[in-house]
Amino acid sequence: MSILVIAEYNAEMDLTSLRKSVKAAQLIGSNIDILLAGNDTSAFATAASHISGIHQVVVVEDSILSQPLAENHTLVIAKFSADYEHFIFAATSWGKNVAPRVAGTLNVAQFSDVIDIESADVFVRPIYAGNVIAKVKACCAKKVLTIRGTAFSEAELGDSAAEIKKVSLSDTNYSFDAGLSHFISEELSKSERPSITAASIIISGGRGMQNGANFSILERVADKLGAAIGASRAAVDAGFVSNDMQIGQTGKVVAPNLYIAVGISGAIQHLAGMKDSKIIVAINKDEEAPIFQIADYGLVGDLFDIMPELEAAL
Amino acid sequence: MKILVPVKRVVDYNVKVRVKTDQSDVDLNNVKMALNPFCEIAVEEAVRLKEAGIATEVIVVSIGSILVQEQIRTALALGADRGIHINTEQKLDSIHVARLLSKIIEAEQPTLTILGKQSIDADNNQTAQMLAAITHYSQGTFASKVTIEADKVLVIREIDAGLQTIALTLPAIISADLRLNEPRYASLPNIMKAKRKSIEMLEASSLDVDLAPTFELLSVSAPVQRKGGVKLSSVAELVDKLKNEAKVI
Ligand SMILES: Cc1cc2nc3c(=O)[nH]c(=O)nc-3n(C[C@H](O)[C@H](O)[C@H](O)COP(=O)(O)OP(=O)(O)OC[C@H]3O[C@@H](n4cnc5c(N)ncnc54)[C@H](O)[C@@H]3O)c2cc1C
Numbered sequence: 001m002s003i004l005v006i007a008e009y010n011a012e013m014d015l016t017s018l019r020k021s022v023k024a025a026q027l028i029g030s031n032i033d034i035l036l037a038g039n040d041t042s043a044f045a046t047a048a049s050h051i052s053g054i055h056q057v058v059v060v061e062d063s064i065l066s067q068p069l070a071e072n073h074t075l076v077i078a079k080f081s082a083d084y085e086h087f088i089f090a091a092t093s094w095g096k097n098v099a100p101r102v103a104g105t106l107n108v109a110q111f112s113d114v115i116d117i118e119s120a121d122v123f124v125r126p127i128y129a130g131n132v133i134a135k136v137k138a139c140c141a142k143k144v145l146t147i148r149g150t151a152f153s154e155a156e157l158g159d160s161a162a163e164i165k166k167v168s169l170s171d172t173n174y175s176f177d178a179g180l181s182h183f184i185s186e187e188l189s190k191s192e193r194p195s196i197t198a199a200s201i202i203i204s205g206g207r208g209m210q211n212g213a214n215f216s217i218l219e220r221v222a223d224k225l226g227a228a229i230g231a232s233r234a235a236v237d238a239g240f241v242s243n244d245m246q247i248g249q250t251g252k253v254v255a256p257n258l259y260i261a262v263g264i265s266g267a268i269q270h271l272a273g274m275k276d277s278k279i280i281v282a283i284n285k286d287e288e289a290p291i292f293q294i295a296d297y298g299l300v301g302d303l304f305d306i307m308p309e310l311e312a313a314l
Numbered sequence: 315m316k317i318l319v320p321v322k323r324v325v326d327y328n329v330k331v332r333v334k335t336d337q338s339d340v341d342l343n344n345v346k347m348a349l350n351p352f353c354e355i356a357v358e359e360a361v362r363l364k365e366a367g368i369a370t371e372v373i374v375v376s377i378g379s380i381l382v383q384e385q386i387r388t389a390l391a392l393g394a395d396r397g398i399h400i401n402t403e404q405k406l407d408s409i410h411v412a413r414l415l416s417k418i419i420e421a422e423q424p425t426l427t428i429l430g431k432q433s434i435d436a437d438n439n440q441t442a443q444m445l446a447a448i449t450h451y452s453q454g455t456f457a458s459k460v461t462i463e464a465d466k467v468l469v470i471r472e473i474d475a476g477l478q479t480i481a482l483t484l485p486a487i488i489s490a491d492l493r494l495n496e497p498r499y500a501s502l503p504n505i506m507k508a509k510r511k512s513i514e515m516l517e518a519s520s521l522d523v524d525l526a527p528t529f530e531l532l533s534v535s536a537p538v539q540r541k542g543g544v545k546l547s548s549v550a551e552l553v554d555k556l557k558n559e560a561k562v563i
Contacts, residue, residue: 069480070443070453093473097455100408100440104447109409109528112438122532127436128331132340133537136529180452181482184468188476197474201563225563233492243458243493244476250432250492252474258562268330275540279560281552287545296543297555309549314563 001120002031004084005054006077008068008094009038013047016198017090019154022051024147025088026155027117033058033084037076037176039066049161056163064177068094071178074101079174081106081142086120091146091253099146108140113253115151129249129272149197150255150276189242191229196245199228201258204247204274205240206232208263208284208303212240217307218262224314230254230274232264248273263303266291283307315462317360317369318424319394320415321353321376323385324435337533349385352430354392355490358497359460360428361393368462369426371395375418377411379403383513390508391500397511402518404525408436412444413523419449424485426467431456431489442489452482455489 003025007018018034025032032053036045037060049057060076077087077098087102089095091113103110116124121138123145169176196202203218203225215229222229230252231245247254249272259277264270266282266289274280275294282295285302292298299306325331326348334341349357363369374389375398376382386397400414419427432439446453454460454469458477461468471478472491482488500508518525546552556563 068478070455071446074447093456093471096439097443097453100438100443101447101453103409103440104412104444107409107448109407110438110440110444111529112440126537127534128325128340129434129437130537131331132333132534134534135532137532138529139526140528178452179483180450181454181480184479184481186473186476186478237493242476243472244474249434249437258556258560269327275537279556279562280540280543281556292545293542294540296560297552298543298545299549299552300545306549310552313549313553 001029002033002084003028003086003088004077004080005032005034005088006095006098007034007036007044007048008090008092009036009041009044013044015047015051016154017092017149018048019051019157020149020152021088021090021147022054022155023152024114024117024145025086026053028086028120031055035060035077035080037065037073039063045164046161049164050157050159052156052158054162056165059164059166060169061166062169062176067183069181069183070098070101071180072176073098074105075176075178077102078105085142087142087144089144089146091148095146099144103144106142106144108142108144109138110144110146111136111138112146113148114145115148129268130275131268148253150253189244193222194226194228196228196230196247196252196254200256201225201227202230202254202256203227203260203262204230204232204264205235205262206264207234207238209235209240215241217304221307221311221314224311232270261291261295262307264291265289266294315369315425316371316373316422317363318419318422318427319353319356319360319372319374319389320411320427320429320441321357321374321385321389322350322430322433323347323376323378323382324350324433327351327434333534333536337535339531339534347381347384349388350430350433352432352434352490352492354497355492355494356428356430357389357392357394358495359490362495363462364393373398373422373424375400375415377402377406377414377518386513387508388500390511391505392498393504395511397513399513399515400518400521401515402525404518406525407528408438408440409444409528410523410525411441412448414518414521415441415445416448417521417523419445426484426486426488428488428490431491442487446487449487452486454480454482454486456491457488458491458493460488460494
């Protein structure tokens with residue numbers, strides 16, 4: 001029984017989500033391969049080969065694969081599918097885009113946002129915005145999973161390296177261009193701060209911030225704490241900040257050591273993305289706000305008084 | 315161009331669902347049901363494309379018991395032209411839904427199929443991608459902007475690090491993210507008009523699709539509840555707690 005962990009190439013050489021996927025795979029079995037598809041990926045492949053507990057890194061290079069398109073990457077994964085029973089993706093926006101297409105191609109079910117693995121076919125996952133935890137036993141012969149990063153630690157990095165197996169398909173007529181979609185551009189948010197999925201401290205602003213300019217009040221506190229900035233959907237919808245900062249059921253899921261919710265009421269859809277944080281602080285002028293029901297520490301008051309005071313106190 | 319919009323009946327987003335005492339499933343007795351919010355956005359987008367003169371017909375399809383006709387009517391009141399109800403009492407997984415929908419695509423040949431990116435009950439975020447795989451169509455998931463250009467559709471997608479623009483060959487499958495549009499409220503005259511629009515009913519069992527269960531639900535449980543903590547009286551006290559009690563700064 002072999003497990004294929006699908007890597008998502010990135011030029012920053014960030015192995016975090018890949019190492020978490022390997023950690024999850026280790027709960028299933030020990031015959032684990034990593035599949036890396038892209039173009040000019042050798043440095044990433046070398047780094048990935050040092051993840052402990054893997055058998056080999058299978059590398060497929062083709063210029064078309066430098067684009068993160070689901071249609072084309074699915075062709076690669078499908079090409080190798082006969083040898084594997086499990087296919088593990090990180091539940092990133094790329095993984096969520098590709099994994100179900102792979103499952104559809106294999107004509108099997110997919111299990112999303114898995115937070116625990118009890119055996120090769122028993123998986124635990126949140127449903128209803130995390131208000132219910134379901135334990136399911138998969139029936140399909142092939143199992144496609146996306147795993148939630150906050151629920152798994154990273155597999156170790158070791159000194160010894162697994163074999164890197166470059167698969168050359170240039171001599172065959174196999175094409176990885178499905179001819180269905182074209183990549184045009186990406187507009188990536190630039191920030192000097194840690195990303196919200198990696199940060200150990202997050203300060204999030206909600207509708208109570210009133211406008212985008214007021215987020216500078218949070219930024220000044222974040223500067224002192226080395227924190228990332230997040231937001232509620234209301235703050236993103238109102239155009240205060242960009243969409244990639246949204247935390248919640250339909251945004252990012254985070255679990256930092258410290259989460260400070262400022263001017264956020266605590267709707268279940270927001271809690272779904274942050275309630276596994278170690279310590280939660282709520283700052284809200286409404287003492288009845290639901291966020292206080294899950295906060296370890298609450299301050300009732302006007303954020304425009306409290307945040308500058310906090311900045312000064314740090 | 316014809317647009318197909320598959321929609322789902324789900325628990326209303328304001329409801330906090332509970333687990334049955336025997337942990338066999340969630341308790342959906344007497345719970346308010348609604349059109350899945352993401353599906354509503356998908357319907358709105360299709361109706362806007364019709365209003366812009368780009369689409370000629372908007373067809374909504376929903377799968378489930380006779381009760382899903384309520385959500386089909388809601389979509390018709392928002393401006394869709396006609397409905398298809400695939401009747402089944404069976405519990406379905408995303409792959410079953412995708413298989414059934416592929417049969418409707420085969421029959422209706424829509425140029426564009428727009429779905430919600432996820433349903434707020436199972437939170438799967440799978441059906442659009444699976445449907446694209448089965449039909450061998452292009453996919454534009456988590457769309458926050460959709461623009462038709464001749465034989466292509468440009469989709470701006472919400473990705474972890476920002477926004478991504480891709481061009482899809484038509485026919486295409488699109489999944490709607492929250493910021494694609496803000497759905498309208500159905501007006502009373504449109505609600506009345508929707509009552510006269512046609513809903514065709516098909517039996518799921520007649521569509522020649524494998525509906526065998528893909529998983530067994532072993533148990534459901536409530537997540538570990540966080541206990542509310544303390545309300546503090548000053549910023550100084552907060553800083554002290556974070557430093558000396560929680561030790562997180
Ligand atoms: C399908 C669906 C998916 C969703 N997904 C998400 C998601 O992923 N993430 C998400 O966050 N939401 C999501 N939502 C939206 C969610 O239901 C709430 O509407 C949203 O989280 C509210 O954001 P908020 O707390 O910032 O705003 P509000 O609920 O308006 O709360 C603002 C808070 O700020 C406080 N406040 C105002 N002024 C001040 C001040 N001067 N000082 C201190 N406090 C102040 C108020 O007391 C209030 O509690 C989703 C909704 C739906 C239907």
